[in-house]
Amino acid sequence: MKDTRHRRTGQNKLLQLLDGLERQTRADSVIDLVSRGVRALPLGAGRDLLHGKWLGHPVHPLMVQVPIGSWLSAAVLDLRPGRSREAGLLIGVGLAAAAPATLAGAVDWAELHRPQQRVGLVHALANTAAVGLYAASLACRATDRTRAGRGLAFLGLTAAATGGMLGGHLAYRQASGANHAEEVPHVVSPGWHRIGAVAEFPAGQAVRRTVDDVPVLVVRETGGTLHALADRCSHLAGPLSEGTIADGCVRCPWHGSVFRLSDGWNVRGPATAPQPAFDTRIVDGHVEVRLHEPEHKNHSRPTPQTVSQGLEGHGD
Structure with missing residues (x-):
């Protein structure tokens, strides 16, 4: 019984933290600036392509499967000796795929309500940290610092997992990509x-x-x-x-x-x-x-x- 109560208390604290993030106004000026910048991008018809209009739902969640899958697979290879080269290749694939996925996410984020944008900003920061850590990991592997490269990759996976958790909060608790006329x-x-x-x-x-x-x-x-x-x-x-x-x-x-x-x-x-x-x-x-x-x-x-x-x- 004690363990169950402890787990429930921990879960509630996490939800309280996320709900508090929705009400946090300190970064609103940054959100305004970045939102205007994203809306001003000369994307033309590509904007609807990035929104996922052609697919019938946002395309960003689909696009992030490539970097997430690549980086998770790289982590599995890093647990085995002598597979750093293959892991590095997968990390590179993930980094390449992260760019268009980020652009699609930014286009969607710029058109959200403010509480959603606040969570989305932290989601983006976590994923940016993941990209930076994986890029550093790739650089270490290229200079034969394999052990450091592995450590940075696992830190990157942790950052990506944090970003994924925040993305789930955006999608399911805040319904950022849902069809609001479905009912x-x-x-x-x-x-x-x-x-x-x-x-x-x-x-x-x-x-x-x-x-x-x-x-x-x-x-x-x-x-x-x-x-x-x-x-x-x-x-x-x-x-x-x-x-x-x-x-x-x-x-x-x-x-x-x-x-x-x-x-x-x-x-x-x-x-x-x-x-x-x-x-x-x-x-x-x-x-x-x-x-x-x-x-x-x-x-x-x-x-x-x-x-x-x-x-x-x-x-x-």
Whole structure:
């Protein structure tokens, strides 16, 4: 019983330390400076590539598997005599792979909430220390100081493990890379939901409504076509109804993700997942929405002409 209580106390202290790190404001000025620098990088379309938009989730966790795997394998070889050369080769592979993984992580980090960025900064510092230690280890091996090289490599592995623990806190406790709209299909009940009279939706303006406690963004185009998306941005739950409507898309006011109104597709990151979309129709002068599902895609849906007819007699 004593051992169990001790382990629980130790775990709680670790969580308290991590939670305290989220509230630590001393490095906020540094975070502001670095964030602006990362956002200013001329990456073009490569920014969405690094976010993982093409993959449907952040690519950084995938990319870090190469350096982590290489360095862990090098540690195993270092435990065996006469394998320093092979271990050094793996360390070099890990160092080469760390560069693009770091860039992908930095691009994601620059678009996070401040508490997440605080943990992310320490995560980055731990991994930077790991890179420095492994680079020093490689230099020692190149000059036949094998014993020192091994010691530095094990220190590097410790730093990388610390960075990995902080990365796990970011991903799972702080949900930094999660799809924040994933729960919508599980919460919204099937069928049509009436959300208001047509006149309550001025053309070209974003209107927020609620369906089964899920906020929904509704936009009526000038021609009468209605669009409805889950309102909380899939990136970090920003309110899309407070964003900018332009060119058939909505831009999140928090981090700039752009979603197509017609189907919720994420046109531009940092969001890597699309927004849940709703079918729309007008019944007796009222707007109704239904969560769009694959089995509904062949069902009849109001055309722009039908919607326009339904709007007759209703002002913009």
